[in-house]
Amino acid sequence: MSHKAAIPIGPYHPLQEEPEFYKLIVEGEKVVDVDVRIGYNHRGIEKISEAKSYDQSLFIVERICGICSSSHPIACAQAVEDIAKFEVPERALYIRTVCQELERLHSHMLWLGLAGHFLGYNTVFMWAWKYREPICDIFETVTGNRQNYAMHKIGGVRRDIEKEHIPYILKRLDEFTKQLNMLKGAVLDDPVLHERLKGVGVLTKEDAIDYSALGPTARASGIDIDVRRDYPYAAYDKIKWNVITLEEGDVFAKTVVRILEMFESVSIIRQCLDKMPQGPIDSNPKDIPPGEGIGQIEAPRGECFHYIKSDGTNSPMRHKIRAPTYMNFPTFRETVIGETISDAAIILAAIDPCYCCTERMLIVDDHDKQVMGVFELIRLSQEKTARIKDRYALS
């Protein structure tokens, strides 16, 4: 009879920046099941937003997640604009696109660094975070802040990109591209990384569809989805760029997708700065009529969705948010079972989970007891294993 053991990770674990609790059920070296407890980051953002005015709720959604602090406000603004059918000036659309792509660059760079750190490549971690600094500098030039940009408002944007700043932005982008090329070479030509990441944590195309995976997680499994192309918003339909997809679905493919996407982002920003028309940046909308609206955008991790219902007052009646990790996270279970414990961390990291975004819903599980005996644990885990077996037998 084989012996099963449970390895608790978290909730405050050095591996993760954010609080989260996992229980990996292992048999020897192999992970046979995984369990997750969330709720350490729940702040009740939807409800706070419903108590604020529309202008204020943009600041609240900006603080859902530090990395997506441009995606959430744009999606929220789009939802409100959708209710009232506001026109957004074209220049504002271009500026939104620039912010979105800068955010993607900074997010993917950050991810690459953390992934390197999980693999024990601290050099990659240090490099990636160092090369992320030019992006933060550009953000500071464009929006005035390194993080939490407070840039977007309903009907437009708050700050314009000055003509004098464009040469500086282009210069920093050039620097960034050079370093990105170097990093791309260092990561993709490294035989150790090939060995370590290829064939690890494979998410098949069928599973990706079943779990409704989004963003780079889905695109690395061969699903060709991208909100920027499928439901164009901001200025994406006026610009030439490609959706990167790969077929393999393993961690390596997810890395490659993210790295190649960064090159696309740089090209999008260049085109935007080049084509940006002159004109106003804000349409100063006044009243918001009763109705419903949605806003969809492609955040760095996938589609981010906001739904707002208005009753004609100045605060939302219902505000619903779905962040991409909410869909991507369950794929972790599909990919990690059967792998070794040592790969679990990188497989989890590969979906680039963002709990701050996801945790607006609290799930109280009735068998979540604080003290759990070993036997109970094993029984539970065996039951779970049996359930998985059943499912495989059925399908």
Place this chain on the structure above:
Amino acid sequence: MGLKEKILSKSLYVFHLSSGSCNNCDIELIDCLTPRYDVERFGIVLVGSIKHADVLLCTGSANRLAIPRIKKLYEQMPQPGYVIVYGACGSSRGLFKDSYNTGQPLDEIMPVDVYIPGCPPRPEAIIMGFEKLIEKINSRKEAR
């Protein structure tokens, strides 16, 4: 105590606790470790366990699930230990003051030595916060 504090002020080992933050504070903190700001040159290192730490650096507005765990962590910290709270959320619960899931502010859970305000504070502010803490440790040392 004097000797311990003298040694402490030379190199602070920091345990980072995210008690329900928006991630930005954590990103800026990790940014401090990387080449541009590099706090390691001041002897400040992030450690993996509270039992190795001299400083508990806490970000975010503690939510109800986190509060008992924060208390437990604080109790496990070896003494003399110091607490820094980082960001508007940590100092005053910030935007999440009215949330149904936010409990007491961090400074009612444990004694706080240094507050670093901002949303998020810039990495320079973190370095300054550490400087303030070292000053505080030194002044205590002299008082004894």
